Amino acid sequence: MIVLGVESSCDETGLALYDTEQGLLAHALHSQVEMHAEYGGVVPELASRDHIRRVLPLTENVLKTANKTLQDIDAIAYTQGPGLSGALLVGTSFAESLAFSLQVPTINVHHLEGHLLAPLLEANPPAFPFVALLVSGGHSQLMRVDGIGEYELLGDTLDDAAGEAFDKTAKLLGLGYPGGPALSKLAQSGKARFKLPRPLLNSGDLNFSFSGLKTAVLTLVNQHQPLDATTTADIAWEFQEAVTEILTLKCMTALRETGLDNLVVSGGVGANSKLREKLNAATKRKLCKVSYPRLEFCTDNGAMIAFAGAMRLKAMHGNGNRNYGFSVRPRWDLAELQKPAI
Incomplete structure (x- = not known):
């Protein structure tokens, strides 16, 4: 079965074709980062309009790359939520309309399930069950994953997500938007000079x-005005150390408490090289295995949606949705998902 995946939950338009026999055939992505940078963050209305401009050309792109036609598509998977309402509506209405015209089933995918399963796209995918760290701009969660639709929440963020903290700290340091990658790059030239708290490290x-x-970073910044390049780099270094230390310790605790030895890391912050370095070392010491999606699949993308949809469709023996009505779920708890109904 060949599944077209459509991702439009926020500021990236992603399309992909996944074959349940041959694997990923093609994927294409357009990021709106440059457009939103002028405003210091995502503008929902602009995001929605840009998805409208990109979704058809990107569909044509993946079909051409895979040497396929619309008639080769067996089903269409799309992100129903969570995300920005207007952005979700673009992908959802496009997917259901195209599916209706082709008379193929649809699969509505939870955005976070796409991220959770993204490492399974790799050549040596992790086996169920595993502990998953989902860490991005909007989410910092630890999950136990026993199979498709079998997710148990182990831990969640009580306030800001890790990626959100990266972006907000980068703004405090004058690094612009999106700040996470810029902060991580700057941290490479910093050194151990300051000491920031590690919230809930031993909770x-x-x-x-x-x-x-x-908030501790804000206090530090105010104490060292005007910031020079060295101080900025040293604050970035310590901030990254604090976040990655917390994430690493919590992951290892989750593995110990569940008795599992497989860890999966996904989401945008999962691309952070310092986090990967610490998790690689920690899991090696404990004789555990850690898996990541390739860097291009850490951020939002159509491949993870096509794959998640294909796995659900396969479990349902090809019996997807055929009513072609649609709605979006801007807020959608991952714990509400269930195993695919046969």
Whole structure:
């Protein structure tokens, strides 16, 4: 079965073709980062309009790359939520309309399920069950994953997500938007000079909190005005150390408490090289395995949606939705998902 995947939950338009026999055939992505940078963050209305401009050309792109036609598509998977309402509506209405015209089934995919399963696109995918760290601009969660639709929340952020804290701290340091990657790059030239708190590091649970860390950075910035290049780099270094130390410790605690030895890391912050370095070392010491999606699949993309949809469709023996009505779910708890109904 060949599944077309459509991702439009926020500021990236992603399309992909996934074959349940041959694997990923093609994928294409357009990022709106440059457009939103002028405003210092995502503007929902602009995001929605840009998805409208990009979705058809990107569909044509993946079909041409895979040497396929619309008639080769067996089903269409799309992100129904969570995300920005207007952005989700673009992808959802496009997917359902195209599916209706082709008379093929649709699969509505939870955006976070796409991220959770993205590492399974790799050549040596992790086996179920595993602990998953989903860490991005909007989410910092630890999940136990026993199979498709079998997710148990182990820990969640009580306030800011890790990626959100990266972006807000980068703004405090004058690094612009999006700040996370810029902060990580700057941290490479920093050194151990300051000491920031590690919120909830020894809380006895698997929850996260990063708002206090961001506030501590603000205090540090105010104390060292005007900031020079060296001070900025040293603050960035310590901030990254604090976040990655917290994430690493919580992951190892989750593995120990669940008795599992497989860890999966996904989401935009999962691309952070310092985090990967620490997790690689920690899991090696404990004789555990850690898996990541390739860097291009850490951020939002159509490949993960096509794959998640294909896995659900396969479990349902090809029996997807055929009513072609649609709605979006801007807020959608991953724990509400269930195993695919046969």
